[in-house]
Amino acid sequence: MEYNEFEIISKFFKNRQRKDKNQIKGIGDDSALIKVPKKNFLAISTDTLVEGKHFLKNITPKELAYKAVAVNLSDLAAMGAKPKWITLSITMPKSDSIWLKSFSISFFNILNKYGLNLIGGDTNSGPLSITLSIYGLIERKNALLRENAKNGDLIYITGNLGESAAGLSLLQKKTFLKNVKICNYLIKKHLKPIPRISEGIVLRNIANAAIDISDGLISDLGHILKSSKCGADINLNQIPISKVLIDNFKINQYLNWALNSGEDYELCFTISKKNVKKLNLAIKKKIIKCTCIGYVTPIENGFNLIKNQKKIIFKKTGFNHFI
Numbered sequence: 001m002e003y004n005e006f007e008i009i010s011k012f013f014k015n016r017q018r019k020d021k022n023q024i025k026g027i028g029d030d031s032a033l034i035k036v037p038k039k040n041f042l043a044i045s046t047d048t049l050v051e052g053k054h055f056l057k058n059i060t061p062k063e064l065a066y067k068a069v070a071v072n073l074s075d076l077a078a079m080g081a082k083p084k085w086i087t088l089s090i091t092m093p094k095s096d097s098i099w100l101k102s103f104s105i106s107f108f109n110i111l112n113k114y115g116l117n118l119i120g121g122d123t124n125s126g127p128l129s130i131t132l133s134i135y136g137l138i139e140r141k142n143a144l145l146r147e148n149a150k151n152g153d154l155i156y157i158t159g160n161l162g163e164s165a166a167g168l169s170l171l172q173k174k175t176f177l178k179n180v181k182i183c184n185y186l187i188k189k190h191l192k193p194i195p196r197i198s199e200g201i202v203l204r205n206i207a208n209a210a211i212d213i214s215d216g217l218i219s220d221l222g223h224i225l226k227s228s229k230c231g232a233d234i235n236l237n238q239i240p241i242s243k244v245l246i247d248n249f250k251i252n253q254y255l256n257w258a259l260n261s262g263e264d265y266e267l268c269f270t271i272s273k274k275n276v277k278k279l280n281l282a283i284k285k286k287i288i289k290c291t292c293i294g295y296v297t298p299i300e301n302g303f304n305l306i307k308n309q310k311k312i313i314f315k316k317t318g319f320n321h322f323i
């Protein structure tokens with residue numbers, strides 16, 4: 001069955017959630033109206049996902065809805081913000097009700113899981129693409145900026161790196177593995193990244209600077225260093241790599257995935273030495289899982305990768321849409 005734009009909105013997206021107390025108007029007026037609590041910033045982030053570029057053609061609507069929201073949430077996590085509201089602009093070739101039903105169920109599942117309310121959007125026909133704008137709250141003094149890393153800070157990564165890239169490589173049939181269970185595990189890491197929201201909130205009072213790793217560690221840590229006008233020494237032996245990658249791939253392959261491929265959506269953050277105790281306590285309480293990979297240096301030192309106490313040469317090739 002095919003629906004028009006207004007039927008799509010009312011059947012699949014309107015009145016699916018209870019309004020929250022700061023939401024004066026949601027879907028159904030010319031714009032949504034939101035009350036921002038005192039002493040808070042509204043953290044705003046937008047992501048567009050285009051078929052063939054950000055997701056493969058054969059992705060299911062269920063997978064697409066999850067990933068679009070998760071990727072957007074990851075940006076709020078990197079700011080230390082609490083997710084609150086979201087808008088959805090969807091462009092699709094036809095109004096396929098089976099596709100829309102599956103998309104919207106998965107969409108509201110992840111929204112509800114992270115306390116997000118859908119407050120508006122736009123519906124168009126054309127090649128499949130999704131644009132989400134996400135809104136979160138962060139107390140003004142606590143926002144985690146890229147520019148606040150300080151010389152001497154320790155650099156950490158949540159979780160581990162490279163599994164999403166391995167999953168993508170398997171999906172694209174560039175890599176092969178006999179073990180179906182491991183294949184499915186890695187593909188899931190690519191399709192269902194976990195946004196590190198609770199970790200970002202914990203880090204508000206611990207970290208100086210943070211970023212989410214969407215384009216690869218070297219590229220994304222590079223953004224922190226550039227904004228903070230600092231250098232860094234990163235110890236390759238300390239990069240967190242899962243046993244699954246170590247057991248199934250060659251070292252050059254998984255290190256390259258970990259350093260240069262994106263979509264792990266882990267957080268990379270820096271903390272001053274005086275906060276190590278606080279962080280270790282959070283690690284002990286299992287509120288956050290993270291690994292120290294190096295430290296921030298003066299800008300003259302540059303950005304160095306160190307293996308067995310020796311500097312190694314590397315190519316800086318994070319994902320860039322225009323090359």
Ligand code: ADP
Pocket residue numbers: 009013026027028029030031088089090118119120121122123
């Ligand atoms: P306008 O013509 O004023 O832009 P629309 O007809 O596009 O309004 O949208 C009507 C209402 O439905 C608005 O509140 C808009 O935010 C909302 N809306 C439109 N598309 C979507 C969508 N895909 N998801 C959620 N809300 C939507």
Ligand code: MG
Pocket residue numbers: 121122123
């Ligand atoms: Mg509109």
